[in-house]
Amino acid sequence: MGMSQVIQNNPTADDDEMPVVATIVCPTCSGIVEADDKFCPYCGAPQAAPQKPEQPSAPPDRHFRCKNCGAEVAVDRSQRSYVCPFCDSTYVVEFSPELTGRQQPEFVIGFAVTPEKAREIFERWLNENRWFRPADLKAAALSEKLRGIYIPFWSFSMLARSTWQAMIGEYWYRTETYTTTENGKTVTKTRRVRETEWWPLAGRHHQFHNGYLISGSRGLPQELADRITPFHLAGMRRYEPYFLAGWACEEYTINREQAEAISRQVFEQWERNEVAAF
Ligand SMILES: [Zn+2]
Ligand SMILES: [Zn+2]
Incomplete structure (x- = not known):
């Protein structure tokens, strides 16, 4: 599982238009760097002169549904074999995203941790928690299976009166x-x-609420998603298909209506707390 998220924003909310910028990935840390940044905002590494990212003309992703656990994941077209990143099953079928009627991601928060760094952190964690590891399981074999995957989230805005x-x-x-x-x-x-x-x-109390991310993945319960916070919302960029290159991307299985109901409950609780604190 990765530490990155795809944001799906409520299109009916009157959110500020984010400027569309050419996006480049930092070669040192894989953070998202804007075209005219001279240094990476995450690791400080100097960046090459501005250049346009090559945008493939064909849609770069293929969609797979896992017959074992039900997860739906998009991967870039260059990936030939496919294993479910959630349950490791090879029992997957390709499907056409047009048939599902799902909406496309609107924003993305790129990866800030490289695969090498993730492996290092994971191995350190395994060493510190030896009780957790079955005796015959090699840390090396486990960390080989580490894969970066974008997780879908919903985000809503609400004006509370x-x-x-x-x-x-x-x-x-x-x-x-x-x-x-x-x-x-x-x-x-x-x-x-x-x-x-x-x-x-x-x-009267008027308050604009937003910034609460609702997991769009059935594999990531909201209680766990809440423990990932704070999300690096400042790193949010307009979604472009080339963000997927080299990574997998889970499709949402919590639909918009379900996510909106959860969001409403949370915002209403915030609103009650704020009014009570007045
Ligand atoms: Zn960097
Ligand atoms: Zn699976």
Whole structure:
């Protein structure tokens, strides 16, 4: 599994148009570098003079559906054999994406970790967690299977308009006189009594919510996706098919309506928390 995500943004939301820029991959760290960047924003490596990325004219991806686990993945056309990156099954069929009616990704966050670096981190993790590894399993064999894959996410924007009402209370004290019986005699005493005066207060709260990513993959439950945060949203670029070159890309299996329902719940909770904190 990779550490990168494909963003599908809600096209009906009035999001700011992102400028379309020619995109280049840093040769040192595979981060996404803009054409006129002299240095990589991720690793600082100096970049070659601006050049146009070659954009293949034919659609560069092939789509496979795993008959074993149901994952659907796009790979670039140069990849001949295909193994499911989720369950390692070779029992896959090619299908035509036009038939599924899925929408294309709109944004992509490119890989910031090279395959070599990922392998290094994974092997270190295996060494630190020896209890986890079955005795006959070689770390080398496992890390050979590390593959980068883009994971689909949904992203929505919501303008929340809330009205709130509250009762504001203010304390004040008065002194009252009372009589009581002490040692068989009636005596007069005073005491302070706290009173509360209430008045109503109401207001409106407008807030634009976005930036919550909903997993589009059934293989990545939302609880796990939430643990990946924060996402490197600043690295988000307009999707172009050549981003796929050398990587695999999972197709979404959580559809837009399902993702929107989850997003709505989260934004409504945010909105309640903000209004309550006011
Ligand atoms: Zn770099
Ligand atoms: Zn599979």
